[in-house]
Amino acid sequence: MSVFFSSHRLQVLITGVLCALLNTSCASPAPEAAFVLPGIGPDSVVEVAAGPQYARGRVYKFFWGRHYRKEWATPVPVRVFNLSTVVPGGLTPVQAGGSFQTKNLRLKDRNGVEYVLRSVDKDATKALPARLQKGPIGRLMKDQTSVIHPYGAFIVPVLAEAAGVYHTNPILGYLSDDPALGKFRKDYANALYLLEERPDGDQSTVRSFGQSARVESSRKVFTNLIASARYRVDARQYLRSRLFDMWLGDWSRREDQWRWASFPSADSSTRYQAIPRDRDHAFFKFDDGLLTHLIGWVKTNYQSFHKNIRLADVEGLNRAARPMDKSLLVYLSEKDFQEIADSLRQRLTDDVIRRSLQVWTPEIYALSGEEFTEKLRSRRDQLPAVAAKFYSLLARDIEIPGTDEPERFVVEPAGVGQVRVSVYRLIQKQAPTLIDQRVFNARDTRSIKLFGLGGNDVFEINGLPDARIAIHLYDGAGQDTIRQQLPQSTTSNRITLYNSNDGNIVKVGKAIKVKDYQPAANEFDGTGWLLRHRLY
Numbered sequence: 130m131s132v133f134f135s136s137h138r139l140q141v142l143i144t145g146v147l148c149a150l151l152n153t154s155c156a157s158p159a160p161e162a163a164f165v166l167p168g169i170g171p172d173s174v175v176e177v178a179a180g181p182q183y184a185r186g187r188v189y190k191f192f193w194g195r196h197y198r199k200e201w202a203t204p205v206p207v208r209v210f211n212l213s214t215v216v217p218g219g220l221t222p223v224q225a226g227g228s229f230q231t232k233n234l235r236l237k238d239r240n241g242v243e244y245v246l247r248s249v250d251k252d253a254t255k256a257l258p259a260r261l262q263k264g265p266i267g268r269l270m271k272d273q274t275s276v277i278h279p280y281g282a283f284i285v286p287v288l289a290e291a292a293g294v295y296h297t298n299p300i301l302g303y304l305s306d307d308p309a310l311g312k313f314r315k316d317y318a319n320a321l322y323l324l325e326e327r328p329d330g331d332q333s334t335v336r337s338f339g340q341s342a343r344v345e346s347s348r349k350v351f352t353n354l355i356a357s358a359r360y361r362v363d364a365r366q367y368l369r370s371r372l373f374d375m376w377l378g379d380w381s382r383r384e385d386q387w388r389w390a391s392f393p394s395a396d397s398s399t400r401y402q403a404i405p406r407d408r409d410h411a412f413f414k415f416d417d418g419l420l421t422h423l424i425g426w427v428k429t430n431y432q433s434f435h436k437n438i439r440l441a442d443v444e445g446l447n448r449a450a451r452p453m454d455k456s457l458l459v460y461l462s463e464k465d466f467q468e469i470a471d472s473l474r475q476r477l478t479d480d481v482i483r484r485s486l487q488v489w490t491p492e493i494y495a496l497s498g499e500e501f502t503e504k505l506r507s508r509r510d511q512l513p514a515v516a517a518k519f520y521s522l523l524a525r526d527i528e529i530p531g532t533d534e535p536e537r538f539v540v541e542p543a544g545v546g547q548v549r550v551s552v553y554r555l556i557q558k559q560a561p562t563l564i565d566q567r568v569f570n571a572r573d574t575r576s577i578k579l580f581g582l583g584g585n586d587v588f589e590i591n592g593l594p595d596a597r598i599a600i601h602l603y604d605g606a607g608q609d610t611i612r613q614q615l616p617q618s619t620t621s622n623r624i625t626l627y628n629s630n631d632g633n634i635v636k637v638g639k640a641i642k643v644k645d646y647q648p649a650a651n652e653f654d655g656t657g658w659l660l661r662h663r664l665y
């Protein structure tokens with residue numbers, strides 16, 4: 130996702146102001162380095178600066194931020210990748226790709242195992258219309274690559290291993306004009322890359338992917354989650370990964386930033402565990418310039434990596450992942466959040482932080498080592514408070530999706546101010562099987578939405594729930610049944626059935642309001658749920 134993908138109109142205005150104040154800031158930046166180094170051998174080491182073009186003067190930095198400009202402009206010794214020898218048997222390029230910012234090249238070894246080269250330098254201007262890419266706005270967007278630490282991704286594996294979070298294992302290298310690039314030679318030669326395993330397919334030999342024999346995409350996993358309750362995500366493991374994201378300040382955790390290790394069971398069910406990938410926005414440093422600070426007020430998801438995680442910033446920090454968080458963490462309690470936060474705080478010791486930063490060269494450590502040590506220690510100690518805030522944000526308005534199979538949703542009082550929701554899988558000629566349940570408290574939760582999605586579902590209201598929590602029943606596709614165990618005279622204005630008139634059996638008393646409903650595309654059936662998760 131582009132750093133300024135949704136705010137370039139704001140930058141047009143700001144650029145005009147800045148150009149009037151500072152004409153030099155609108156000039157073209159220094160040309161990007163073209164590191165053409167002929168005659169490099171397979172085991173060579175060269176000194177390369179990741180982005181000397183991001184060096185700027187004091188006035189420019191006052192407006193547009195200091196960021197990590199020194200780290201980008203400092204030459205470091207780098208291994209030269211030779212695709213024929215970088216792994217036994219060599220690597221063969223098979224497919225070019227990338228996002229709005231990162232240039233990727235997929236490669237395979239002789240056994241079919243896939244790797245990916247990801248450019249260290251980024252180019253967010255691709256998110257702009259072509260007419261803006263070469264102008265002041267495009268140049269400013271390109272310059273803001275300096276908000277990312279060029280070597281931040283390389284400290285993550287040691288930290289993730291200690292935290293109990295899956296991770297890739299990137300290696301830094303320089304790719305020269307290697308003939309093994311073939312048709313990709315023109316676009317990919319002479320640049321700095323990180324090389325890492327591609328989390329996909331059979332990863333049974335990769336411990337940092339859980340040694341799963343089948344790693345799958347988010348689109349595939351969410352399609353399965355909607356199809357049947359036989360597919361479940363390990364919610365505690367996913368929460369561990371999400372709190373780890375917050376510790377790193379990684380705010381860009383949308384659905385495509387994940388892969389999933391699958392673990393089939395003897396009962397034909399499958400459990401998924403999260404594999405985070407693409408740490409481009411970890412350790413983000415954005416708000417240290419006058420104008421970038423102002424933009425940060427508007428784009429509150431652009432969270433900078435500070436010593437303290439302000440609780441008021443937790444919502445913005447997690448906005449990109451909010452649809453996933455609401456679905457996948459819905460059955461976890463406040464106790465679960467605190468247990469995992471406490472576990473992370475204990476695992477991420479000062480020694481772990483020290484060892485992680487030792488992967489940097491002395492040149493980079495001299496610039497960033499002390500700063501990162503202080504910030505990582507401080508943010509670690511705040512994890513319990515951050516987890517409590519994260520829980521409260523998710524608990525406010527609950528959404529519980531079913532699947533395209535038949536389910537039974539049971540809503541009932543569970544004590545003063547408490548409502549229990551239980552969801553069962555309905556299988557012909559078998560007793561209903563509990564999928565999961567949770568007790569919600571009115572002090573945390575103001576509404577609960579139950580989505581039947583597909584299948585002939587059953588919604589049961591057994592006793593009048595606490596009126597402080599609004600209950601919304603969305604029938605979805607299929608012919609659904611509504612049951613209630615309440616006296617006919619009972620009244621309530623807090624339980625609503627949204628009926629799409631799809632042949633449902635609706636016989637309810639005064640306690641349940643019925644509203645005819647034309648569902649939005651992203652809240653009705655399984656396909657709509659994929660739309661909600663941006664996986665169409």
